[in-house]
Amino acid sequence: MAQQKISLTRYLVEQQRADGLIPGQLRLLLEVVARACKSISMAVNKGDLGGVLGSAESENVQGEVQKKLDIIANEVLIEANEWGGHLAAMASEEMDSIYVVPNRYPQGEYLLLFDPLDGSSNIDVNVSIGTIFSVLKKPEGHPGVQEADFLQAGAKQVAAGYCIYGPQTTLVLTVGHGVAMFTLDREQGSFVLTKEDIQIPPDTKEFSINMSNQRHWDEPVKRYIDECLAGTEGPRGKDFNMRWIASMVTDVHRILMRGGIFMYPWDKREPNKPGKLRLMYEANPMSWLVEQAGGMATNGRERILDLQPGKLHERVSVMLGSKNEVERVTRYHDPL
Numbered sequence: 001m002a003q004q005k006i007s008l009t010r011y012l013v014e015q016q017r018a019d020g021l022i023p024g025q026l027r028l029l030l031e032v033v034a035r036a037c038k039s040i041s042m043a044v045n046k047g048d049l050g051g052v053l054g055s056a057e058s059e060n061v062q063g064e065v066q067k068k069l070d071i072i073a074n075e076v077l078i079e080a081n082e083w084g085g086h087l088a089a090m091a092s093e094e095m096d097s098i099y100v101v102p103n104r105y106p107q108g109e110y111l112l113l114f115d116p117l118d119g120s121s122n123i124d125v126n127v128s129i130g131t132i133f134s135v136l137k138k139p140e141g142h143p144g145v146q147e148a149d150f151l152q153a154g155a156k157q158v159a160a161g162y163c164i165y166g167p168q169t170t171l172v173l174t175v176g177h178g179v180a181m182f183t184l185d186r187e188q189g190s191f192v193l194t195k196e197d198i199q200i201p202p203d204t205k206e207f208s209i210n211m212s213n214q215r216h217w218d219e220p221v222k223r224y225i226d227e228c229l230a231g232t233e234g235p236r237g238k239d240f241n242m243r244w245i246a247s248m249v250t251d252v253h254r255i256l257m258r259g260g261i262f263m264y265p266w267d268k269r270e271p272n273k274p275g276k277l278r279l280m281y282e283a284n285p286m287s288w289l290v291e292q293a294g295g296m297a298t299n300g301r302e303r304i305l306d307l308q309p310g311k312l313h314e315r316v317s318v319m320l321g322s323k324n325e326v327e328r329v330t331r332y333h334d335p336l
């Protein structure tokens with residue numbers, strides 16, 4: 001007998017009903033995010049035919065040149081979510097400050113954060129890119145919403161996930177009870193559950209880092225990678241493979257599927273910044289997914305999910321993936 005297909009909607013309803021794992025408002029919010037990802041996926045698929053490739057000739061708050069698709073994806077997410085009644089405000093890598101839901105719309109109790117388009121340098125070359133999102137609860141006790149409400153440690157997230165626009169469009173989600181994966185069925189127009197309880201193997205022979213920055217790394221990262229490169233003749237006694245897609249979403253997806261370690265560490269190019277990646281839009285949601293799949297995520301010294309953000313666009317050094325490897329590189333950072 002053919003296996004019954006479970007849609008994202010049904011999966012979320014079942015989690016809400018049977019297990020009481022997600023409140024109704026959160027379920028509806030996640031469905032809206034998934035719908036927005038579906039429209040972004042359509043835009044990505046059109047490519048040149050939809051006029052969505054190329055630069056927008058503007059800069060974001062990080063000083064990075066925005067691509068047209070960075071802006072389109074940001075707008076799609078805002079427009080889809082602002083009137084749903086589930087949110088108080090949103091924050092995005094592509095916006096200087098928070099976007100408070102206008103008071104003409106019903107107000108909700110959640111805060112949505114996103115990297116609307118991750119892997120921007122891959123948009124124009126037809127390599128997988130994605131959207132990363134994180135959901136927090138607005139702190140109680142005061143009316144309205146302010147930027148400080150977003151400054152919560154990653155451990156406080158109530159949902160996190162990403163949608164990857166690759167050979168398949170795949171949505172990966174956690175609400176704190178394991179990691180599930182849904183594949184977009186374009187004929188049906190819905191996300192269908194294709195994997196549950198994803199687990200990252202604790203050991204791996206694959207690392208992911210931008211090797212061109214090698215000379216700028218700190219000693220513990222140099223040591224870890226040197227030992228991997230030494231292969232069977234080195235202290236690790238095994239050969240390692242390397243992958244670097246330059247879309248965090250795609251590198252992390254591979255790690256969730258078959259293990260590995262991903263690192264974007266602090267380096268000497270910008271010594272005053274803690275790292276390149278953004279804590280609240282990239283590191284926190286990915287770290288929670290990885291932990292929920294049995295992996296580990298640190299900044300080299302501390303668990304990422306315990307970091308208290310000081311500002312919305314805070315950056316962070318990231319090491320995540322297979323537990324034993326992340327433990328090892330984190331141990332190398334310990335002062336002797």
Ligand SMILES: O=P(O)(O)OC[C@H]1O[C@](O)(COP(=O)(O)O)[C@@H](O)[C@@H]1O
Nearest residue numbers: 115117118119120210246247248249
């Ligand atoms: O170009 P680099 O230095 O290798 O950096 C690649 C990293 O930058 C990012 O593209 C940053 O994300 P954005 O595209 O959202 O700015 C990560 O996805 C990726 O891991």
Ligand SMILES: [Mg+2]
Nearest residue numbers: 115118119282
């Ligand atoms: Mg990104």
Ligand SMILES: [Mg+2]
Nearest residue numbers: 115116117118
């Ligand atoms: Mg981005």
